Amino acid sequence: MEHQENQPPNEVEAPSEEAKEVEKELTDEEKLWKKIDEILDKYYVNEFQRMALHKFIKVKISNTDTDECERAREWLFLKVNGTKLPKEYHKRQLGCPDLVPGITIKGWWEREEFSWVSELEEQFDVIKEELMALKTETGFQPYRGPTWAGKILPKDKIGSQSNEGGDWNVFYLFLHNMKFDENCEKCPKTVEIIQNIVPRQYCHAFFSALTPGAHVMEHNGPTNRKLRLHLPLVGVEGSKMRVGDETKYPKEGECIIFDDSFNHEAWHEGETTRIVLILDFWHPDLSDAEVKFFSLLQKSKLKGEKFLTEKSKNEDNLFSIVEKTKGLIQENDSWWIT
Structure with a gap:
């Protein structure tokens, strides 16, 4: 994994001017869904799964009137914002790569x-x-x-x-x-x-x-x-x-x-x-x-x-x-x- 982190900067392809212009034209909601899809891509979801997850996110996770999916919602916010750690965690959890916010912190x-x-x-x-x-x-x-x-x-x-x-x-x-x-x-x-x-x-x-x-x-x-x-x-x-x-x-x-x-x-x-x-x-x-x-x-x-x-x-x-x-x-x- 270290070899991925130590790749020289010139190997990372910068967004093209055309891509930047397209990004500017997107609404805030479209930008949000674009980021969500980038997250789903990392989980290798197929198109059928993507449709099901989009519906679940809209109906369940986006519903702030209930705490049924509050932890999943906070987790998705972390991913969208590129944040690795939730606000609250135990120092002994620092080596864990994926922490869901709002879960009882107890060993x-x-x-x-x-x-x-x-x-x-x-x-x-x-x-x-x-x-x-x-x-x-x-x-x-x-x-x-x-x-x-x-x-x-x-x-x-x-x-x-x-x-x-x-x-x-x-x-x-x-x-x-x-x-x-x-x-x-x-x-x-x-x-x-x-x-x-x-x-x-x-x-x-x-x-x-x-x-x-x-x-x-x-x-x-x-x-x-x-x-x-x-x-x-x-x-x-x-x-x-x-x-x-x-x-x-x-x-x-x-x-x-x-x-x-x-x-x-x-x-x-x-x-x-x-x-x-x-x-x-x-x-x-x-x-x-x-x-x-x-x-x-x-x-x-x-x-x-x-x-x-x-x-x-x-x-x-x-x-x-x-x-x-x-x-x-x-x-x-x-x-x-x-």
Whole structure:
């Protein structure tokens, strides 16, 4: 990403005189919609989606008589004005690239704030049983990101590591709206539990394993539109997690919930491998209408980015790296310590 910021000025094409004249002739409303369309272009929306979003913006977001879409409205204002940060945010959120204004600024959340969490915890034994059956199956893979996103390059030179010491392996069920069919077939009850119990799912769920001595280095999530839940399943003793300025010590079978737009990191200093179920859900402050709006943008952007990376044959992206790391772990005994 730095190479884009450091391009020489003469490579940036200045607006032509003709373009400047056209801009002058536009009304204020036309100029506003022009900026909105430029924002939508960054999300790779097609014409049908653009029409639907225009209607939604006119009917819902522009309606100041209700606060139903107040957060989406403030977010759109930020984008139109080219402002990166909302007026209010926590210093620990500075590393997050996309903050929606008006959302509760809180790193850790209490389990009791969500009535459905107790239902999920009641399914602990079922989920754990399916997890333990995976010990003799394939499907776990090293967690990796693009090379620009991490400081440690692995020996196999596939992406970058976000952990130092130990191993960080994952078993994806859903990744950014992409379903891992083969993995889901191995955990049908867990998938059903997630789909039936968790409201307003973010379509992002996986088992996350840290071996003894692993440290997931500090990082920020991509947005504050969602919250993240961990359900600790095995090997919890010796693990801890910091979100913002507060560190907590997870307990087996007891969910922890946090806003991962806050800077966070995790350690595992136990003697056995720690495995948790991780899932994301839309932030409770967002209305259903706002979830619909942001969900459309997110799905379109992910689809567009996937298409562009395939077309350009750029292999240093999340989609390619996930595919490349799928077969790296053929047996689990070496890292799954019980």
